[in-house]
Amino acid sequence: MSRKIDDKDRLRAPSAKSLAAQGRILDAAEKLFSLYGFDGASLRDIGKAAEVSAALVAHHGGTKDELFEKVVARRAAELSALRLALIEEYRQAGQLDLAALVEAYVTPLLSRAVTPDGPWVHYARLVAHVSTDERWSAITSKWFDPTAARFVEELGLLLPGVAPEVLRARYVFMVSATLSVPTALWRMGENADPARAIQELKAFCLAGFKDLAV
């Protein structure tokens, strides 16, 4: 029985070839999970897309559930850090208003998720699946709740007196509308312009928050 990959008990650094394979596997899994869902994408198809055997997918990714979470986790930390850094940036410039909060939420994801067939488009679609499916609530709480809590907290500071449930609800609406850009851009028209959609999204959400100001 082969041992599981674990940083704690690995003696040698992984080879460049191994790392490349691991990356291709995660990229392929990201794409296929996002397009076909957890059950619709098979490990065999992922292996084919990554140009690797099915056994190697299991070797690097573990079980299918583990691979799925690895894919979600890979960009979650980066995305979260980008968003929180933007909040800090606006704060230090003394410009942390509602518009800045919307910007800090929307832009780090969507500015990367406009390239058609790019990895961040697939990732965004994957996040859309995860955040609307209670089966993945463990992944959601682990990777997205801390950022959500921070945004809701900042909203509360800018909108004193508004109940936290209200802020949480409207935050979820912003999340949902944001994720509709990568998942439902095709519903906005034949040749819908992503940049235009992002602009409209920010205006839509900002109005939805300003509505709470006294």
Added chain:
Amino acid sequence: MSRKIDDKDRLRAPSAKSLAAQGRILDAAEKLFSLYGFDGASLRDIGKAAEVSAALVAHHGGTKDELFEKVVARRAAELSALRLALIEEYRQAGQLDLAALVEAYVTPLLSRAVTPDGPWVHYARLVAHVSTDERWSAITSKWFDPTAARFVEELGLLLPGVAPEVLRARYVFMVSATLSVPTALWRMGENADPARAIQELKAFCLAGFKDLAV
């Protein structure tokens, strides 16, 4: 080979038992497709949930794809009619403003989709899957595009001078935020109140449209 069920070439009316089985199959399919997605729900599980054999699921539902569309279609016509009727009602009362349009979109679905584990909750979740997955674009255009076109048209009348792409984008945001209530209520808090969420949703979307008024 058994013939396909088709109103055109059926000589006898279906028995009450048959209709009951058919209804249970559609209900079970609606629930399992909405919870686990198209690929995550098996015809066997649907049969078990409907307390019929797997073969009977195929007999009434046809292929898996056909069953899926049957489930979506069953309530789509009703939902669409309810929405368009509400628009007419407001128009005849001389009250067809932006708030009325939001109400006419949101209420027919969500007022029915609050009962936990009720059929409309499952249906709403199913619609959320369908409208964010380009694999089902044929179903979307057939069952949802006409209503969408009507809403966008009415928005255009109330917001003269606003580009259609902008209206379509914001309509999609409203759709997405609306579907987040059944799919992501769990993200709004442990004991989130659906009525409260619906109230916030309407305010959020209304503000997002009013923002376009000059």
Added chain:
DNA sequence: GTCTATAATGAGATAGAC
């Protein structure tokens, strides 16, 4: 209309050679 049985395929996981 409803069932049992089964064909044909593909799934996830793992053993073991190199």
Added chain:
DNA sequence: GTCTATCTCATTATAGAC
């Protein structure tokens, strides 16, 4: 680290008895 081969199980779909 990577592969081939295989185990075991679940899947969709269909044939055919009643």
